[in-house]
Every structure is written in structure tokens, then in C-alpha cells.
Amino acid sequence: MRVLVAPDKFAGTLTAVEAARAIAEGWARQAPGDELDLVPMADGGPGFLDVLHHALGGELEAVVVPRAFGGEVPAAVLRVGTTAYVEAAQACGLHLADDRDPETAHTRGVGALLAAAVDGGATRVVVGLGGTGTNDGGAGLLSALGATSEPVGALDRGPAGLATVDSVDLAPARERLAGVELVAASDVDNQLLGLRGATNTYGPQKGVTAERLTWVEGTLERLVAATDRRTSLSPGAGAAGGLGFALLLLGATRQPGVELVAEAVGLPERAARADLVVTGEGAFDFSSRSGKVPYGVASVAQRALQPCVALAGQVLVGSREMRALGVESAYAVVDLVGEERAFADPAGALADLAERVARTWSPSR
Known part of the structure; x- marks a missing residue:
């Protein structure tokens, strides 16, 4: 048998x-x-890189990136030919968030992983989404790739920073990824905002208290107003506290994580x-x-x-x-x-x- x-x-x-x-x-x-x-299988969350490395081989490149909750954390980029795989949870996973403050947690580390993948010559980058402890709409990722904001630094401090954001220039980040195929491997299809959006659906498990949900949702609305409302309505934009939204803004296509891993193995x-x-x-x-x-x-x-x-x-x-x-x-x-x-x-x-x-x-x- x-x-x-x-x-x-x-x-x-x-x-x-x-x-x-x-x-x-x-x-x-x-x-x-x-x-x-x-x-062994995975969706886009923790274990994504481990499973793909076990199945596909390739080379693991060690990278130290900003930790969502302060300090730095070791992470990795998996290179298989010209494709690179990164796992968002390695930089901002909920398992790293013992001392978490969801209102200041950021995703700069995920942007740093993406930058490392591209700087190493990848022409296709797959980002595993899931199991994150952040809710910043991917603003930190955008900043790490070169996006700028008014006021300066508003993208780097989680929802607390987004509460003041007036404008965002995505051009530098899009230029950084020019010619690179970007794939968001996500196990959820939530939009960014609304009752089934990132904040209301997953915010509580990340530490957002009931009385602060409306305020945190409002900070993401400011980010949307400064970027692109249509993209915020896309399925998967609410994945990983809005990392899906940021990747879609940069031209990513979305593929269910389980489906992507199933094909790969x-x-x-x-x-x-x-x-x-x-x-x-x-x-x-x-x-x-x-x-x-x-x-x-x-x-x-x-x-x-x-x-x-x-x-x-x-x-x-x-x-x-x-x-x-x-x-x-x-x-x-x-x-x-x-x-x-x-x-x-x-x-x-x-x-x-x-x-x-x-x-x-x-x-x-």
C-alpha cells in the first residue's frame, strides 16, 4: 500500500x-x-520556508532584519534558481511578539527580506503571508523598499505612525522591484478594511483591544486614502495585517499558499x-x-x-x-x-x- x-x-x-x-x-x-x-506541507505562514527547502533544496541565505517589535531578528531567504522565497512570519511573526504593542509593530523586516532577495539576483520573489503579529497595512515593508511619506517616518511605526500619514510616494519602491515578478502566498481572502478586514478579523489575536479596533482601522483608512482605495478592496489585501495590500500595491499577484506549495512539491x-x-x-x-x-x-x-x-x-x-x-x-x-x-x-x-x-x-x- x-x-x-x-x-x-x-x-x-x-x-x-x-x-x-x-x-x-x-x-x-x-x-x-x-x-x-x-x-510536509505549509500555507503561507510559519514553516513555509522550512517545507519548501525540504522539498526543493536550494540555498538558504541568512539575513538579519528589523524585528517588528523592536531590535533585530535572524531570518532567511531561500533561493531556488532565479526564484527566491521569503516568510513574513520570520520578521514579524506572532510567535516573536511576547512584548508586543500592536499599535507600534511594523513590517520593515519583511521589506528587508524582499530587498535581500532582489539584491541577490532573484527575478521572482514569493512572499509567504500568515502568522504575523502586525497590523500596519504593510506600511513598514513599503518604507523598507524606498517608499516615502509625509510626514517623514509615518510608515515606520505601525498604526501609531499611520495615524498622522497624509501622503505616500510609492514610486521608489516600485522602481526597486522593477522587472521582478512578485507573488503573495496567502491563506486568506479578506479585504483590507471593513468588518471582514484585517483589523476586525485578526486584530484581536494580535493584541488589539476591543476599544482600540476602530482607531486602528482608522489608521489603515488613512494609508488607503494616501495610496489606492481600489487595491484595498482586492481579495487577500487584508492578509497578514495588510501585508497583502502592500504587496498588491507593488504589483504582486496572489496565490493561495497551500496551492502554491502543493504545486512546488x-x-x-x-x-x-x-x-x-x-x-x-x-x-x-x-x-x-x-x-x-x-x-x-x-x-x-x-x-x-x-x-x-x-x-x-x-x-x-x-x-x-x-x-x-x-x-x-x-x-x-x-x-x-x-x-x-x-x-x-x-x-x-x-x-x-x-x-x-x-x-x-x-x-x-
Whole structure:
């Protein structure tokens, strides 16, 4: 039996690569005769670069960039031929934001990563969006690439700076990227402003308090007024606290992160050769439909006419919702080993779950 193992990261415990290896280890204990094809997956968020480097090889260039919340942070550019990949969360990820102030957090580091990619000769740059702790509409990115504002410096201090912005000149940033194909890999399709915009949808998880949501939204409205309102209405403009908006202003095209990674790693072809597809993530719930890895992998499995099952830390949907996501069955680590061991030994616990699932799904036992 051929089994395709294509999980996302288990946030806070396992990378996608580690999760795939744990599933394979447990599965092989129960069904050693099965052929396992490991394809760690990602959307545009944390782990994006790790997964692509694992699948595509290429060269990782270390870069130190401004950290969204002050100071500097190490990051990387992945070069594969003339294409460069960067991960926004490495510069402004929510996981870096223990001391965060969302009203001053900026995206200059993401702009620095883009600049490093272009300066190294890339003619195509793919920016993974997701898992960020910023809400500045990508203003910091624009500034790092040369855009200027009145008053000077208004783009560099998060929403607090945008509260005073009167005008923005994008010409220097666009000139910096002339001749470069820019791709925004995003797992969300929100517009920048409004009830489903960046601030109202994702601001609270980044630390924007309920009483400050309207004020922060107003600062993004000032940025839009100084740049381009039509672009702010585009699907994906609200991705990563508005980084999608900034990239679209610079001429980027948008592609769902899961779709982009699936194409890069040859997931459709590998699913067609499999008899079963196994995916997974930390928490499998109905939000998994919003551009998340399990739904993307299950969709590929459906097109290949192969069954798909999910292994997760927790399963928070019923069987009806599960099948609406294209998943035959979903299994939870915490149901098998309990919450304490699930966090204390995530790889071992996931391997034990995979061993148990193989009893049901593999005829090679």
C-alpha cells in the first residue's frame, strides 16, 4: 500500500517536517510493508520556508532584519534558481511578539527580506503571508523598499505612525522591484478594511483591544486614502495585517499558499500514485476550510480519487463537517494519550496515533 503523508505543522509543538516523520515512524511500526511518501506541507505562514527547502533544496541565505517589535531578528531567504522565497512570519511573526504593542509593530523586516532577495539576483520573489503579529497595512515593508511619506517616518511605526500619514510616494519602491515578478502566498481572502478586514478579523489575536479596533482601522483608512482605495478592496489585501495590500500595491499577484506549495512539491502527481492520503495539523476544526493545509490536501486527494484521513492534536468537528472538508476520518492525539503527554512528547504521541490509525487503514498489518 502506498501512503502519502502530507501534514502541516502542529503549531507550538512540531514542524511539518517533524510531524511527517512522526506519522511515518508510527505507521511503519504497524505496517512495515507500506510505501510511505513524506510531503510536509505549509500555507503561507510559519514553516513555509522550512517545507519548501525540504522539498526543493536550494540555498538558504541568512539575513538579519528589523524585528517588528523592536531590535533585530535572524531570518532567511531561500533561493531556488532565479526564484527566491521569503516568510513574513520570520520578521514579524506572532510567535516573536511576547512584548508586543500592536499599535507600534511594523513590517520593515519583511521589506528587508524582499530587498535581500532582489539584491541577490532573484527575478521572482514569493512572499509567504500568515502568522504575523502586525497590523500596519504593510506600511513598514513599503518604507523598507524606498517608499516615502509625509510626514517623514509615518510608515515606520505601525498604526501609531499611520495615524498622522497624509501622503505616500510609492514610486521608489516600485522602481526597486522593477522587472521582478512578485507573488503573495496567502491563506486568506479578506479585504483590507471593513468588518471582514484585517483589523476586525485578526486584530484581536494580535493584541488589539476591543476599544482600540476602530482607531486602528482608522489608521489603515488613512494609508488607503494616501495610496489606492481600489487595491484595498482586492481579495487577500487584508492578509497578514495588510501585508497583502502592500504587496498588491507593488504589483504582486496572489496565490493561495497551500496551492502554491502543493504545486512546488508535486502534490497532485504524488497523490495520484497513492492509495491513501494522510494529512494533519494541531487543531482540526471548521476554520481548516479557510485555505488551511488539511483542506487543501484533502481537495488534492479528492481530485486524485483517493481517500484522505487527518491526524490532529485535537479534532473539533463532527463527522458531517469533516466530510464537508473532504476528510473521511479524523483522529485526535489527545483522545489517545491525553493532553499532558500530547504536549510533553508530541512526536512520540503522534507516532502512537499513526500506529493506531494504520490498524484501520492499512491492509499490510
